[in-house]
Amino acid sequence: MIPSESCSLSSGFVSFRMLNTNVYAFYGSLRRGLANYEKFKPHLKYLYSVWIKGFQLYSLGDFPFAFRTHNPSDLILVEVFEVTDSNVKQQIDELEFNYGYHIEQVVIDEQSVNIYLFKNRANYPLVVGGDWVKFFRG
Secondary structure (H helix, E strand, C coil): CCCCCCCEEECCEEECCCCCCCEEEECCCCCCCCHHHHHHHHHEEEEEEEEEECEEEEECCCCEEEEECCCCCCEEEEEEEEECCHHHHHHHHHHHHHCCCEEEEEEECCEEEEEEECCCCCCCCECCCCCHHHHHHC
């Protein structure tokens, strides 16, 4: 897969220290134009889009989950946002945690960024191409 021209590519190096950051990498329903983005839009400041290495996306039906593979040939497209309201940050955390996600941090362009992941990919269908919007709307 070749990343689109409008997005950069990052190795997505992992930092396991939990820093207090308001910057998130969203790959599913919180991406621009999708349902949860529209719900929280006034408090989400879009920064950039980037392909990150070492992750795969899987479909749960109406939304995806990301799984860390550590394989540099696995790429997913994320949109990086600053969450500008602490109450909205908490609401997003609760939404994600209630569906079984956990939060980790990756370093993208020398910046710590939160990302929600699943620990087990089980037998869910792979989102071929790593772009949920293309997969979901395709």
